[in-house]
Amino acid sequence: MPEGPSIVILREQAAAFAGHTITHAEGTSTGVVMAELAGQPVLNVCTFGKQFLMRLGDRALRVHLLMFGTYRINETKDAKARLSLFFDDDSALHFYTCSVKTISDDLDAEYDWRGDVMADAWSPALALKKLRARPDLLVCDALLDQDIFAGVGNIIKNEVLFRIRLHPLSAVGDVPAAKLRELVAQARAYSFDFLTWKKAGVLKKNWLAHTKKICPRCDIPFERGHLGKTRRRSFFCGRCQKQYPAPAA
């Protein structure tokens, strides 16, 4: 479910709740006081990276779907909801298997929107600055770092690195400047392709690297491994994805 673009879809679907008032809240989450939510208006909904945010009358709710989280609108799943919100027009929003937290309603103080690859405020220059400050960071870890690329997940990581022909074990400080700019640009560009494909139900069909066995460019087997400090799955072509610095022979 949950890389940044999927959360954007959630936000678009939940936009209909803005302007409505919560009449009742229930669920197993310990991150909110259910009784305090009744009567609160939904002022607006937004996202930061993989987080879904709802600004209410006197607080905001942060929902993170983690790896397995799901949600339903105007219907329920056969499972206990972490948080169910019922609204004054009899609509409802249910979250399952997720982390729910109550946070300050001053979202501009909580988040630097320039760090969200899906945001209008996304700043490639700021991302580059953060990257240059960490030359030893491997690019496979850099893309997953939510302080640099909020919203990017493991699928986007693999697809971006394949797209720009960059080996996942390359060190940020050794990647040529132009290639690093490409990395930043494609972190956003691929995320929007992801969004388009996810909406059309053709996301998997468009994967070129993630979970793939053969490189579509070289027609040779992909390498795979749990790389970097994050130890997340990497799928990459040892021939067309260049490594910086070149590995010792």
Add this chain to the structure above:
DNA sequence: TGGAATGTTGGAAC
């Protein structure tokens, strides 16, 4: 059917 996966966190360990 056990293992692994679109992820983060909190606390232990150093």
Add this chain to the structure above:
DNA sequence: CGTTCCAACATTCC
């Protein structure tokens, strides 16, 4: 005290 590491959590699919 700061940084790093790893177990824990949870659902679904193969």
